[in-house]
Amino acid sequence: MSRLKSVIRTPVGLTATILTVGVLLLAVVAPILWSDDADAIDTANILAGPSADHWAGTDNLGRDIFFRTLVATRLSVELALAATAIAVVIGLLLGTASFVLGRRSGRLVNAGVNIAVAFPGMLLALFFAVVFGVGATGAVFAIGLAGAPAMGRLTRTLVASVSSRDFVDAARVAGVGRVRILFRHVLPNISEPLVVNATIGAGGALLSFAGLSFLGLGVQQPSYDWGRLLFDGIGSIYVNPAAALAPGLAVVVAGLAFNLFGESVAKVLGVGVVAGIQLPSSAPAVETTSPVDVAHHDADDIVLDVRDLEVTFPGPAGPIRPVRGVSFAVRRGEAVGVVGESGSGKSLTALAVSRLVGDPGRVDASRLELLGHDLRAADSKALRKLLGTSLAMVFQDPMTSFNPTKRMGGQLAEVARHHQGMDRRSALARAVDRMRAVRITDPEHRAHQYPHEFSGGMRQRAMIGMGLMGSPALIVADEPTTALDVTVQQQVLDLLASIRAADDVALVLISHDVAVVGQVCDRVLVMYAGKIVEDLPAADLAATARHPYTRALVAAVPDMHTDLDRPLAVIPGRPVDPADVPSGCAYAARCPLATDRCRTQEPPLETDSAGRRVACWHAGEPLPIEILDRELAEVDTQ
Amino acid sequence: MKELRFEDVHVRFGQTVAVDGVSLTVPAGQVVGLVGESGSGKSTLARAAVGLAPYDGRILLGGEPVPTRGRRRPLQMVFQDPYSSLDPRMSIGESIAEAMPRGASRAAGRAEVERLLELVHLDPARATARPSELSGGQRQRVALARALAGQPQVVIADEITSALDVSIQGAVLNLVRELQAELGLSMLFISHNLAVVRYVATYVAVMRDGRIVEQGPTAQVLAAPEHDYTRELLAAVPGSTTRSPR
Numbered sequence: 001m002s003r004l005k006s007v008i009r010t011p012v013g014l015t016a017t018i019l020t021v022g023v024l025l026l027a028v029v030a031p032i033l034w035s036d037d038a039d040a041i042d043t044a045n046i047l048a049g050p051s052a053d054h055w056a057g058t059d060n061l062g063r064d065i066f067f068r069t070l071v072a073t074r075l076s077v078e079l080a081l082a083a084t085a086i087a088v089v090i091g092l093l094l095g096t097a098s099f100v101l102g103r104r105s106g107r108l109v110n111a112g113v114n115i116a117v118a119f120p121g122m123l124l125a126l127f128f129a130v131v132f133g134v135g136a137t138g139a140v141f142a143i144g145l146a147g148a149p150a151m152g153r154l155t156r157t158l159v160a161s162v163s164s165r166d167f168v169d170a171a172r173v174a175g176v177g178r179v180r181i182l183f184r185h186v187l188p189n190i191s192e193p194l195v196v197n198a199t200i201g202a203g204g205a206l207l208s209f210a211g212l213s214f215l216g217l218g219v220q221q222p223s224y225d226w227g228r229l230l231f232d233g234i235g236s237i238y239v240n241p242a243a244a245l246a247p248g249l250a251v252v253v254a255g256l257a258f259n260l261f262g263e264s265v266a267k268v269l270g271v272g273v274v275a276g277i278q279l280p281s282s283a284p285a286v287e288t289t290s291p292v293d294v295a296h297h298d299a300d301d302i303v304l305d306v307r308d309l310e311v312t313f314p315g316p317a318g319p320i321r322p323v324r325g326v327s328f329a330v331r332r333g334e335a336v337g338v339v340g341e342s343g344s345g346k347s348l349t350a351l352a353v354s355r356l357v358g359d360p361g362r363v364d365a366s367r368l369e370l371l372g373h374d375l376r377a378a379d380s381k382a383l384r385k386l387l388g389t390s391l392a393m394v395f396q397d398p399m400t401s402f403n404p405t406k407r408m409g410g411q412l413a414e415v416a417r418h419h420q421g422m423d424r425r426s427a428l429a430r431a432v433d434r435m436r437a438v439r440i441t442d443p444e445h446r447a448h449q450y451p452h453e454f455s456g457g458m459r460q461r462a463m464i465g466m467g468l469m470g471s472p473a474l475i476v477a478d479e480p481t482t483a484l485d486v487t488v489q490q491q492v493l494d495l496l497a498s499i500r501a502a503d504d505v506a507l508v509l510i511s512h513d514v515a516v517v518g519q520v521c522d523r524v525l526v527m528y529a530g531k532i533v534e535d536l537p538a539a540d541l542a543a544t545a546r547h548p549y550t551r552a553l554v555a556a557v558p559d560m561h562t563d564l565d566r567p568l569a570v571i572p573g574r575p576v577d578p579a580d581v582p583s584g585c586a587y588a589a590r591c592p593l594a595t596d597r598c599r600t601q602e603p604p605l606e607t608d609s610a611g612r613r614v615a616c617w618h619a620g621e622p623l624p625i626e627i628l629d630r631e632l633a634e635v636d637t638q
Numbered sequence: 639m640k641e642l643r644f645e646d647v648h649v650r651f652g653q654t655v656a657v658d659g660v661s662l663t664v665p666a667g668q669v670v671g672l673v674g675e676s677g678s679g680k681s682t683l684a685r686a687a688v689g690l691a692p693y694d695g696r697i698l699l700g701g702e703p704v705p706t707r708g709r710r711r712p713l714q715m716v717f718q719d720p721y722s723s724l725d726p727r728m729s730i731g732e733s734i735a736e737a738m739p740r741g742a743s744r745a746a747g748r749a750e751v752e753r754l755l756e757l758v759h760l761d762p763a764r765a766t767a768r769p770s771e772l773s774g775g776q777r778q779r780v781a782l783a784r785a786l787a788g789q790p791q792v793v794i795a796d797e798i799t800s801a802l803d804v805s806i807q808g809a810v811l812n813l814v815r816e817l818q819a820e821l822g823l824s825m826l827f828i829s830h831n832l833a834v835v836r837y838v839a840t841y842v843a844v845m846r847d848g849r850i851v852e853q854g855p856t857a858q859v860l861a862a863p864e865h866d867y868t869r870e871l872l873a874a875v876p877g878s879t880t881r882s883p884r
Contacts, residue, residue: 089796167723170715172689173690173714174784174787176737185728188727200701341804341805486675486874488675493876513801557833564836568809
């Protein structure tokens with residue numbers, strides 16, 4: 001229902017809905033109200049032009065064309081809907097055949113459908129009109145059957161996309177029969193696009209009918225639809241143009257109504273599927289605050305300086321702030337890990353640093369500097385060059401990070417040509433050299449291959465190699481090994497470590513895996529609900545972490561030394577929704593140490609003498625013993 | 639509970655050989671961990687067992703071929719992605735009820751759904767909830783309940799924690815261990831994470847390129863691996879070299 005409402009909210013959608021409802025209403029009431037007017041023969045006014053009595057004139061028997069057009073709505077719409085119904089039913093049978101019959105027989109049906117789709121619809125309609133004879137029945141079958149192949153192909157595509165989902169397999173494993181799966185699982189999940197396309201198809205059928213009747217192949221006297229009226233009116237178009245224009249207008253309005261209505265619903269449904277996914281786009285949306293200033297930074301060896309970073313997205317109920325004031329600095333050669341659950345804001349922090357938070361997101365910070373250059377400044381060539389050469393970004397999915405249609409070497413070389421002004425030959429030479437640096441075997445040969453010829457680990461290396469085309473001072477890696485196998489993961493982590501050691505490059509490693517971060521990094525930032533809750537040396541993670549969330553995260557992950565006789569520690573409850581952050585400490589609801597103070601007052605991030613930071617009123621207090629034994633006490637029933 | 643036995647199973651997709659002569663036994667009432675990289679054929683082996691992939695060779699359940707047609711399915715599977723394995727249009731109660739043997743009365747069916755939800759520590763009152771109202775961990779528990787609804791002799795769990803956040807993974811693993819101990823299930827537990835397999839499985843089999851390269855009791859294989867590849871996998875576990883035991 002809410003989706004239907006959003007159809008009405010757009011001007012086009014509202015117009016289309018009103019028109020469609022109007023046409024359907026007219027189809028129901030017009031014959032009841034005006035049949036007598038439409039059939040009344042006025043011998044005094046034969047083939048008359050428009051007048052006060054007859055708005056669109058009269059036909060050769062003196063019947064009122066305006067009323068006839070109104071009454072013809074029912075037959076026109078009925079025929080269009082009947083033809084659409086035939087197209088949908090046969091289309092469904094054809095489209096689901098391969099699912100029900102199995103692969104081999106399905107292939108035959110598909111081949112037939114593919115051939116049928118290739119024929120022009122109108123040609124098929126004319127062919128069927130000859131087969132079924134001239135008349136309304138023949139026309140309905142003709143147009144219905146002509147629309148069936150296209151509907152069948154659409155259904156097949158939709159069925160294929162749903163039947164590859166796990167829940168269909170799960171039902172199969174549970175012993176549910178194919179036909180039952182079709183009706184219970186597949187059809188309900190494809191019904192929306194099917195209905196939308198059927199609506200658009202009805203608009204098309206309406207136009208086709210007008211065409212057939214106009215050609216004299218459709219509705220025959222004495223019944224009449226718009227096409228028939230058009231056919232009759234066209235003969236006297238020089239005497240009374242309104243006689244042809246009135247039914248013509250009706251066809252256009254009704255056809256438009258169905259088509260636009262279908263399109264608007266489709267648009268809303270399509271948007272509904274994509275909504276909520278925030279894709280990093282290359283268009284930075286940073287507000288201009290001050291020009292690039294180079295002067296102030298405290299220590300020379302600070303590569304990245306972030307103060308009070310906030311990332312905000314517009315939401316239906318006010319702005320949503322997934323990152324709520326994050327401050328940290330990364331020194332030259334330092335490896336800083338950022339850990340947290342999904343939704344903690346760790347990835348957005350990384351994207352903000354690389355200026356990759358796209359519209360409609362907004363990045364605010366009191367300081368955001370890379371090598372002393374202000375990253376909040378407006379987009380400029382100098383800034384792009386700085387980011388292009390001094391910052392390397394490694395994403396989780398190396399497959400989507402490369403252009404699949406271009407050779408690997410060329411894609412790497414592009415960086416050097418663009419930012420360092422190298423010519424083609426030397427840029428490619430550098431690309432090969434960098435591929436060797438990230439231990440890609442036979443780089444001369446590999447540079448001529450396409451991304452799909454690389455394995456996942458290879459692509460991730462190439463991605464790192466791309467970052468090394470300049471001379472980066474900072475590598476930001478967002479879950480670089482999550483999509484990789486354990487052995488490959490180890491190789492990529494080793495590679496990052498060796499690059500860091502060789503060139504004194506700083507590394508920000510974002511991961512949900514505490515073990516990975518603990519192994520690679522010097523320092524770990526633990527994020528929860530868009531804030532840093534603890535900042536500590538990685539070596540202290542296992543033994544002396546002070547925030548209860550950090551301790552729970554470490555304990556929840558089984559490692560090769562986990563006690564097999566005890567259940568794993570669990571974190572009760574569920575992560576905080578960025579749209580609904582509670583007052584006080586965000587972790588209080590899940591925390592075994594929480595007191596009333598935690599629920600009302602937010603703990604500040606305090607630095608101790610050793611430089612460790614923690615935001616907790618009860619930092620370091622012993623956890624009640626039962627939390628570790630709290631077997632399945634996960635009370636996440638919200 | 640019965641044992642599940644794979645005898646010289648081959649699975650081919652066109653020219654590619656996904657599973658190349660695997661023989662493996664899941665003893666009655668035991669959990670066998672199957673580890674290996676993506677592409678090693680471990681998921682394909684599972685899909686062959688439940689009838690989702692055609693195979694050559696024999697897959698036996700208690701000495702009989704596994705039935706892959708008809709209503710009775712004594713072999714059930716839990717899928718990796720809980721966001722894809724539940725029909726978004728059906729309530730979780732309906733999803734679970736669908737997998738139950740036919741013939742029970744409506745009231746008995748409803749009672750069974752409640753019992754299963756309680757078994758996986760979900761509030762039975764939530765049977766009418768849609769999957770979209772549930773967190774990833776809760777969905778995976780529903781998926782476990784659905785597998786158990788078929789009253790299986792053996793359950794295959796295919797990477798059931800790898801799509802979950804670490805904080806939820808622990809709870810699902812605890813549940814698996816608890817259910818296994820309570821119901822005495824035989825289980826084939828597929829994972830790429832050795833630490834997870836170590837925690838739930840008594841036996842472990844290591845798969846590579848469609849073949850099983852090493853198998854044996856978990857403690858033995860992990861303490862004294864015989865195959866180079868097993869050693870490589872062990873060395874790659876994060877924290878295995880740098881972190882001290884807690």
